[in-house]
Amino acid sequence: MSPRTPLGETRERVYCFVRERLEQGLPPTVREVQAALGFRAVQTAREHLERLVGEGRLAKQSGKARGYYLPLEEMAGPLSILIPVLGQVQAGALSTAIEHIEGHIPMRTRTAEGIFGLRIRGESMTGVGIFPGDIAVVRSQPSAESGDIVVALVDDEATIKTLKIRQERIELHPENPHFKPIVPFPGHCSIIGKVIEVRRFLEGGLH
Amino acid sequence: MSPRTPLGETRERVYCFVRERLEQGLPPTVREVQAALGFRAVQTAREHLERLVGEGRLAKQSGKARGYYLPLEEMAGPLSILIPVLGQVQAGALSTAIEHIEGHIPMRTRTAEGIFGLRIRGESMTGVGIFPGDIAVVRSQPSAESGDIVVALVDDEATIKTLKIRQERIELHPENPHFKPIVPFPGHCSIIGKVIEVRRFLEGGLH
DNA sequence: TTGCAATAAAGACATTTGTCTGGTATCTTT
DNA sequence: AAAGATACCAGACAAATGTCTTTATTGCAA
CATH class of the missing domain: 1.10.10.10 (Winged helix-like DNA-binding domain superfamily/Winged helix DNA-binding domain)
Known part of the structure; x- marks a missing residue:
């Protein structure tokens, strides 16, 4: 011993x-x-x-x-968890976009259920400070209020716009005078979710 | 099955x-x-x-x-940790600002050493999509390169501007035509750190 | 001394956990 | 239709791992 x-x-x-x-x-x-x-x-x-x-x-x-x-x-417990960031989103439901995950970013939430990031393309929302390359954090929900910034699927193409609810129809407004509002036919547009946060990485990438 | x-x-x-x-x-x-x-x-x-x-x-x-x-x-180690978000920052070094922590946000980093968030006030940087209420994520460093967006302490006041390095002096440029560049006297200005990320919460607050 | 607590050891047992074999159902491709 | 790939399930085995029992040695205190 x-x-x-x-x-x-x-x-x-x-x-x-x-x-x-x-x-x-x-x-x-x-x-x-x-x-x-x-x-x-x-x-x-x-x-x-x-x-x-x-x-x-x-x-x-x-x-x-x-x-x-x-x-x-x-x-401390689980303080933050990683949510996936989707890159190319178009043509078809979001469920098919899971294959194109760019990476993950941390979110201060208990459940990642229905929350994901989306890489911004295009300059249609620069007026409210959303630029190409930014990441929009989206919470999935089938509807939203007038004035919310939403992710919508119009003719199989995902787009981020400001939602305006008029009588009998909805409009998707860009925040850039060089772009025109989208007035989709009912049934040709579905709300994917609402943008709850925007992140911009000025240095490096996702990591 | x-x-x-x-x-x-x-x-x-x-x-x-x-x-x-x-x-x-x-x-x-x-x-x-x-x-x-x-x-x-x-x-x-x-x-x-x-x-x-x-x-x-x-x-x-x-x-x-x-x-x-x-x-x-x-x-090795945690993937993301919480960094503090400072609210009012002015008058004196940042070390005294730790008392005014608004909250915490998760960052994809190994060490929180020298990284903090800063609530944006004023409209001087709207041209690059940084709006009042946004949170700038700052990495502390005593100097930066020309073109970087930095946090600087000018006459005991913290400000966020684009850094321009000229011969013999530096300039702090706003990104909004309604504001004028700051050309501080040497010694009256110190670089606190560099803005590496910007976050905007469109719904709720920090949490 | 005696008794007791702390440290350490050896071996065995029980649970947890990784791994394997085989099977069913659905879809795509040939 | 046949073959292959993918997703899933059921049950079992074996390795990894937590736990227990028993024993030995040393230091300290009554």
Whole structure:
């Protein structure tokens, strides 16, 4: 048997090792702790880990693989998640556009359900500060209010315009005097969603 | 048997789920993917994961529990973290402005070191699509190149302008014909940082 | 001394989890 | 129609991993 190390010195090393691994993204297994600290028994590593849990310095998900984590970070929870950014969107429903994912951007939301990014093409909305290359963050919804900036599918082509609801029809207004409003026939236009945010990357790309 | 989902739609959801879990620090097990996506067979989840590995979108540590991770150098650490958004910034260094944090927004970066958001006031940059209420994402740096959009401190007042470097002096140009360029005396102006991204929330606030 | 707590070890067991084999249904291609 | 590809399911096996039991050594305190 190895001589006992005085104080909580070994436990401190165990704690530091777990912390490092957690910061790297992959929590260690008990046996990885054992190997890293040079124990000849799994149980030795386990005892240190359990004691750290008892002291409140670590937390654990009992029984699960790699179940040790930092208790403080639990409070944070899922703060933001990645939503996909679609590039080319045209011809057909959006469901087919999922193949053309450019990348992902983080959003401050609990669920990515129905939220996606859309790369802007064309200059029809420069009047409200939406430029080519910008990314519009869109929440899927089948209708919107007059004045909302929406993504609409007109004759199998996705476009971003300001929605105006008149009697008996809707209009899609560009925000650029060089472009003309679109007055689609009923049935030839469907609202995909509403633009809730615009992002512009002045340096680098999505990442 | 459940009806088959067309296209790579399901696989895309698998990918997003794994990414989310990786950001939270604990990679999912195959069975957790199965449960999250609602598969009735483990193998279904596994096939999607293995295909994502084959496509190079994921990587794996074969045989190990929770062995899926993101390829490239992205794998280590969180993918996006929250950066503070400062509201009123004037009179004095930015270090004192930390007390006026409006909120936090997620950024696709490894370290929040020196990155912060700044609420835009005034219309001096509307020409390049930066409007009042927008949030400029700023990376702190003491200098910048001509043409960069920078945050500068002129006479104890923070302002966002386009930087022009002439011989022997610098100029801060607004992007709005109604405003005049600022030609500060040397020493009365310091570059705080560079604007690397602009965000506009069309609905709700920061959250 | 005796007793007790802490550290460590060895082996075994139980659960979790990755992996495999085979099968069904739908769609596309030949 | 036949063949292939894709998506999915069912069940089982094996490796990885968490957990338990028992034992040994050392230091400290009553």
